[in-house]
């Protein structure tokens with residue numbers, strides 16, 4: 001797919017810009033704090049209705065404004081689609097070709113993107129919460145129904161936690177808890193199955209790509225780590241039973257602590273290089289290569305799932321990569337993927353490989369060709 005055009009109004013430090021982005025490779029150059037990341041963030045947000053760097057939508061609205069607007073025209077296999085997204089004090093509104101979408105999950109997935117930024121190293125090094133966010137955002141892009149299930153699970157989790165905090169001992173309490181348990185397990189198992197399938201496919205691509213980048217020197221494996229011992233390859237009905245048994249086993253502990261101790265909200269995933277966990281034993285370079293392999297794998301995975309390549313957004317990462325990894329990255333996208341790159345200077349970019357790039361200067365919320 002291809003982003004033809006983007007328009008921002010009161011989005012972070014952009015009061016108003018209209019940009020035609022009709023080139024395969026778009027390079028945004030400028031000093032620090034001028035709005036380069038904000039621009040990529042806007043494209044990412046137009047795809048997922050959420051920023052990659054904040055969970056607080058309010059931060060996206062320009063300081064002197066009440067609402068932020070992002071509009072874009074996307075060229076897809078079946079034709080052009082116009083996307084509109086508005087953030088305001090009342091929440092967010094999303095339109096596809098002028099038609100307001102009742103559920104945001106119906107909007108997500110129209111535009112697909114893969115972002116690679118320095119902080120992606122945290123997917124390998126950081127906390128389980130960062131990996132869950134990565135999983136959820138990526139699965140949600142290709143299977144919008146997943147986000148709906150995730151929301152339902154989140155609602156049950158909040159209510160169940162509230163109940164656990166206030167419950168007094170007795171038979172009535174057990175009956176009520178049984179109701180919450182069944183709902184938690186029903187949505188939880190759906191999430192677990194989707195995560196398992198996504199990680200399995202991601203591993204297939206990432207293993208290959210990683211081996212290519214390291215000239216066959218390193219084998220990358222990815223493992224799903226559910227919050228309790230579970231054979232995730234089993235059918236949903238079997239997993240449901242196992243989940244319910246686990247909930248009954250941790251019941252007293254949960255009542256004491258007033259919080260749900262097992263379920264997808266505590267899942268994790270692990271990366272192994274030549275059999276050793278990258279998080280613990282990997283060098284900074286190996287961890288960075290792992291993050292890069294993951295991102296490149298995502299591009300292929302999205303293509304496999306939806307039949308079109310996503311946009312690739314590279315935020316200030318080229319200068320961090322050595323020549324070999326830069327070449328691998330450029331060669332991957334040059335053939336098939338529309339790419340948006342930010343950099344503070346062209347000297348760190350392998351321009352020989354980016355002959356047809358369109359270069360834009362970014363200064364204080366203005367973008368010039």
Ligand SMILES: Nc1ncnc2c1ncn2[C@@H]1O[C@H](COP(=O)(O)OP(=O)(O)OP(=O)(O)O)[C@@H](O)[C@H]1O
Nearest residue numbers: 012013032033034035036037038059060061062063
């Ligand atoms: N809601 C907002 N309203 C107005 N300006 C904002 C808002 N949020 C951030 N900014 C401004 O945006 C600028 C940062 O832009 P951005 O993060 O895109 O920088 P950048 O060009 O990518 O720089 P770097 O190369 O350092 O990453 C800062 O000047 C910041 O004050």
